[in-house]
Amino acid sequence: MNTKYKGFESPGVTVDLSIFTVNEEQLKVMLVRRAENPYLGFWSLPGGFLKIGESLDRAAQRVLSEKSGVDDVYMEQLYTFGEPKRDPRSRVITVAYIALIPWQSLPEPESEKITDLTWTSVDALPKLAFDHKQILEYAVTRLRAKVSYSNIVHGLMPKQFRLSELQSMYETIINDKLDKRNFRKRMLATGLLKETGKKDIAGAHRPAMLYQFKSKEIIFI
Secondary structure, three states: OOEEEOOEEEOEEEEEEEEEEEEOOEEEEEEEEOOOOOOOOOEEOOEEEOOOOOOHHHHHHHHHHHHHOOOOOEEEEEEEEOOOOOOOOOOEEEEEEEEEOOHHHOOOOOOOOOOOEEEEEOOOOOOEOOOHHHHHHHHHHHHHHHOOOEOHHHHHOOOOEOHHHHHHHHHHHHOOOOOHHHHHHHHHHHOOEEEEEEEEOOOOOOOEEEEEEOOOOOOEO
């Protein structure tokens, strides 16, 4: 919380995470229910105060691990929110992050035993605490824009996938339909994908080549 140094009040610093996944053809975000005032009982983005000696990225990794149970996922710093009255307790500045987790990587993502955490469609949000609606809207806008010029979508995909599954992921994130032929041609032309040499033969559909991303590093296209 705030401290005073030589007559000046020092603001508190927090990290807040917009943790995204895709399930049931919906872009979903993790929300946690607040157990204390202010906004007791409200849903909010997962976050926490920065510890002494802790870097911003380390704090974000700590929150991610505590809330999701996973560590090795894509995460990036989003923006800093510092309106003077964003927290009614005192002056608090938050550094927002985006994290992307494939649904298959989540341990018990919708267990009935977990009552203080939920995954909610970004298009059907409850009332959120603080300015978390503003933070989340900014994060969704950034994610939807970035999929158009980078390979950031790899953070939501399984290790191997059909091109049809990749197209469905893009359509879910941008909330729009894409032409199948043009999408396939464009993705293969980027050089971001490689064939695994394996085919998906499960289900009633025709066997299809499985692909994977060549790199997990962000590449702009």
